[in-house]
Amino acid sequence: MLEKYQEGDFVPGKGFFHLCKYPNCTDKSFFGRKNKKYHSDCKKKMDAARYALKREKTKKENQIMFKNLSILEDLYPKSIGYNEIPAKELLLKGFDPKAPSRRIKTEINGYDCHIIHGYAYRYIKKNDTIIIYKENELHRI
Numbered sequence: 001m002l003e004k005y006q007e008g009d010f011v012p013g014k015g016f017f018h019l020c021k022y023p024n025c026t027d028k029s030f031f032g033r034k035n036k037k038y039h040s041d042c043k044k045k046m047d048a049a050r051y052a053l054k055r056e057k058t059k060k061e062n063q064i065m066f067k068n069l070s071i072l073e074d075l076y077p078k079s080i081g082y083n084e085i086p087a088k089e090l091l092l093k094g095f096d097p098k099a100p101s102r103r104i105k106t107e108i109n110g111y112d113c114h115i116i117h118g119y120a121y122r123y124i125k126k127n128d129t130i131i132i133y134k135e136n137e138l139h140r141i
């Protein structure tokens with residue numbers, strides 16, 4: 001469609017001319033405040049789509065995190081904050097080391113630990129092993 005105006009043109013009585021940025025918008029042109037990017041309805045649709053995407057991403061991250069947590073719970077009795085477990089053993093159970101976790105350095109030894117909901121683990125690179133702790137045990141390492 002050939003427009004009479006260019007994007008950003010100010011038309012007295014109407015406002016600034018814009019072309020809606022919503023990809024599925026059928027009638028792109030509209031007038032409005034200077035910094036508007038979308039028709040009001042298109043903005044609502046954009047926000048809804050963004051929110052759905054964000055929720056989907058969070059849902060996936062939570063699933064991975066809970067999977068990791070259940071693996072730490074399962075293997076904790078073997079490690080009890082002391083014994084090293086081959087990292088491979090966790091990976092075989094489906095543990096994802098890249099999943100979100102809270103990272104801290106322990107106060108006594110400065111160990112780099114990952115915390116997930118009450119459990120924690122520390123990767124020992126030279127042995128390719130991990131030790132699993134309960135979060136409340138970290139103050140002693």
Ligand SMILES: [Zn+2]
Pocket residue numbers: 020021022025026027028038039042
């Ligand atoms: Zn639109």
